[in-house]
Amino acid sequence: MWDTLLLAVALMLVMEGILPFLMPGVWRQTFRRLTEAGDGQVRFIGLTSMLIGLLLLYFVN
Numbered sequence: 001m002w003d004t005l006l007l008a009v010a011l012m013l014v015m016e017g018i019l020p021f022l023m024p025g026v027w028r029q030t031f032r033r034l035t036e037a038g039d040g041q042v043r044f045i046g047l048t049s050m051l052i053g054l055l056l057l058y059f060v061n
Helices: 002-022 024-036 039-060
Strands: none
Touching: 002 024
16 A cells, blocks of 8 residues: 555656646746635635546546
């Protein structure tokens, strides 16, 4: 189980690093807009991200 968890964390870090590596200006603007968003908007983005992740897990397994 630990192997799978570490593999998932490693894959997450790779995916999160792609945009800042390829397009740092776009990433910076997106991050700036996110910091200016309200708590409700940030929570909605987090919820949407979690639901998409759960759907992907469901379809993969």
